[in-house]
Amino acid sequence: MTTSNTGTGDVDPAVREELARLRDSIDNIDAAVVHMLAERFKCTQQVGRLKAVHQLPPADPAREARQIERLRALAESAKLDPAFAEKLLNFIIAEVIRHHERIAEDALTSNGTSEP
Numbered sequence: 001m002t003t004s005n006t007g008t009g010d011v012d013p014a015v016r017e018e019l020a021r022l023r024d025s026i027d028n029i030d031a032a033v034v035h036m037l038a039e040r041f042k043c044t045q046q047v048g049r050l051k052a053v054h055q056l057p058p059a060d061p062a063r064e065a066r067q068i069e070r071l072r073a074l075a076e077s078a079k080l081d082p083a084f085a086e087k088l089l090n091f092i093i094a095e096v097i098r099h100h101e102r103i104a105e106d107a108l109t110s111n112g113t114s115e116p
Contacts, residue, residue: 040092041099048100052107058100064093 011019051058068086075085 037092041096044096045099045103048096048103049107051100052104058104059097067093 048058050056068089071085071089072082075082
C-alpha cells in the first residue's frame, strides 16, 4: 500500500479503505466511552444525593487517592500512559465533586424553602 506524494489527495483505495475501517472503529469506541461516562455519572449523581441526604462532604480524598492508584495500575497493565489516565480521572473527579456540591446546595435550599 502506497500513497501519492503529488499533493492532489490521490490515495491508494486500499489505504482509503483501511483508514475508513479504523475510523469506524474509533467512532464506535468514542460512542462507547460517552455511554460509559453517562452511566458513571448516573451512579455518581446517586452518590451525590445520598451524601446530601446524610450531610456527607462532596469530596472523599481517601477514595479519590485509591481510585487514582487503581486506575494507574489498570492503565499500566493496558499499556496506556498512567499519567494520562490519572489526568482523565482527575478531570472526572473534579466534575463529580462539582455535581455533588450542587446537589448539596440544592438539598439545603429545598429543605429551607419547601416541604420535605
